[in-house]
Amino acid sequence: MSEATEEILEHLAAISFVAGREAREALPAVVSLGEEASLRFLETGRDLFFYDREAGKAYFHATAAMVAAFGGLDPWLEQSRQFLTRRGTFRAVVGFFQQAATVTKKLGGRRGGALVQGWGPHGLIAM
Secondary structure (H helix, E strand, O other), X not given: OOHHHHHHHHHXXXXXXXXXXXXXXXXXXXXXXXXXXXXXXXXXXHHHHHHOHHHHHHHHHHHHHHHHHHOXXXXXXXXXXXXXXXXXOHHHHHHHHHHHHHHHHHHOHHHHHHHXXXXXXXXXXXX
């Protein structure tokens, strides 16, 4: 684990024991994708946790299922950051993380991934 990765994990733990624990537990699902991916993953998780505690927890809890469903961090990592641009979306964030991996698996990677990318400024856009 790099110094930058450890620094983010320590920062999360200093802010909240829960955030640090959740991030450390989720990280093994991402490590095989490389150091850059791990850093992007942790930075996004940290930002979501600071945005809303429940959103951050949902993000970290869903990591293994999301990586398995999408085969990596894209497109769901970038979509996760979209929630940071809208106020009061923490319930949508939690719902997104609870359902996105299942929807992607049931609809198939391409179609499910397109649905996940369909979040617009007013929520999910029917595709």
